Amino acid sequence: MAHRHMPFISVLTGLLMTAGLPLALLVDTSLAYADGWRTTSRLDLCLVIVMIGLVSITFILFQVASLQHWFAENRREHMMLLISICVCWLLAEIVLEYSIQPRSPETSLLHRRWPHLTRIFTPDPAIMPGIEGRSEFTTNSMGIRGTELPPAKQAYRILCVGGSTTECLYLDNHETWSAQLENMLNNSFENRKFWVGNTGIAGYSTTQHLSFVQRSEIITKFDCLLFMIGINDLTAFLMSRDRTLLVHPKRAPDFRIPFWKHSRILDLLRTQWHLWKHSYDVEDPGGANYQLRRHIRRTSPRTNHLPAHFDIALRNYRTSIHQIVKTCMNKGVTPLFATQPVLWSSEMSDASKDLLWMGALEEGRFLTETRLREAIELYNRTLREYCQQHQIGCIDLAAMDGQETFFYDDCHFNEAGSQMVSRIMTDWFNTQSYPYILPED
Secondary structure (H helix, E strand, O other): OHHHHHHHHHHHHHHHHHHHHHHHHHHHHHHHHHOOOOOOOHHHHHHHHHHHHHHHHHHHHOOOHHHHHHHHHOHHHHHHHHHHHHHHHHHHHHHHHHOOOOOOOOOOOOOOOOOOOEEEEOOOOOOOOOOOOOEEEEOOOOOOEOOOOOOOOOOEEEEEEEOHHHHOOOOOHHHOHHHHHHHHHHHHOOOOOEEEEEOOOOOOOHHHHHHHHHHOOOHHHOOEEEEEOOHHHHHHHHOOOOHHHHHOOOOOOOOOOOHHHHOHHHHHHHHHHHHHHHHHOOOOOOOOHHHHHHHHHHOOOEEOOOOOOHHHHHHHHHHHHHHHHHHHHHOOOEEEEEOOOOOOOOOOOHHHHOOOOOOEOOOOOEEOHHHHHHHHHHHHHHHHHHHHHHOOEEEOOHHHOOOHHHEOOOOOEOHHHHHHHHHHHHHHHHOOOOOOOOOOO
16 A cells, blocks of 8 residues: 555655745745735746746646656655755855845946946937937946046036936937036036036836935935936826826835745845846837837827826825935935926927827827826926925926927937027026035135
């Protein structure tokens, strides 16, 4: 009888030894899922799929008679191999938890590109009107677009924070509004030196900006943080799958987290993926992808109706602004904001309408340009009112709204637009005093 039960015991033991750990993690993940947890990244989803695959493949393989006999003959070696893998993994977790120091301020790339990154773009003027010639995108040793950061007190150091309208990806280094702002400020103030850096990253909203000022150790290296915000908060709201979550966006999750989410090794992999993605995941060199985006908008249904809970989105936007300001002030850094100008208008030419591609809703429809203009104006008004109420600097770029000569699509600046942004900002600085301008000794 013992001999008859031996294959079953062998199979069961082999399954538990080989698939026991991923099976236990999968059960724990299922319980967390039932409690409300959801995957938030592709890496997390891939890990869940791998666990399911390991358990399934192991179960299938152990149905093979030859494998059952192999395991019965090599059970000890198999056990030692699995134990060795588990021990090595545990040791690695311990080393990462207690021995590896946090990243230094100069190597942590939160909200920055890879240091000394170089990319060459050749935008097609037919696709991006107002941009001519070859464009070079480079970063300094800190992963910031601009020259090297000067020592403290030698210059008033301004770091521009924002999304793609700050990043100016397809403009050459010297054509970005941040670089032109630096030159214009230095020409306007003979006895004062200015440095202006650019850490804009496409798609980033006040959610990422707030995380940056809260978590990054480089914040205190700057005298002023200049935020150009609004457009990505609007588009994120429009494309949100579940807008009811906007009611309490800052509320900490009250559901359980899968055990494997606490792994330092997986956290390290997730960090490296994030750094790679946001350091090298940029647009195509010529901008051809804009043709597809524009085609999708042109061939999709339109609507004039804003999604529900728009008032809540604006209220949360104001809260994010307040938290950014409060964090900057606590760290001794002056916050400064700029409104987001756009091409959207109720009186656009057909040629300008053909340049548009934004305004997508989760349902597959697109907001009309008139409604988009009204929506972004509400975001800009929220910013202006907050800054006025709390006496925070706000550079209003509304004079650029609807001006076809300044944009190559919905909101991104061409060469003329970038120059106009820097001129308006320089004029604003010329009317201000400390703390926005470094006082003379």
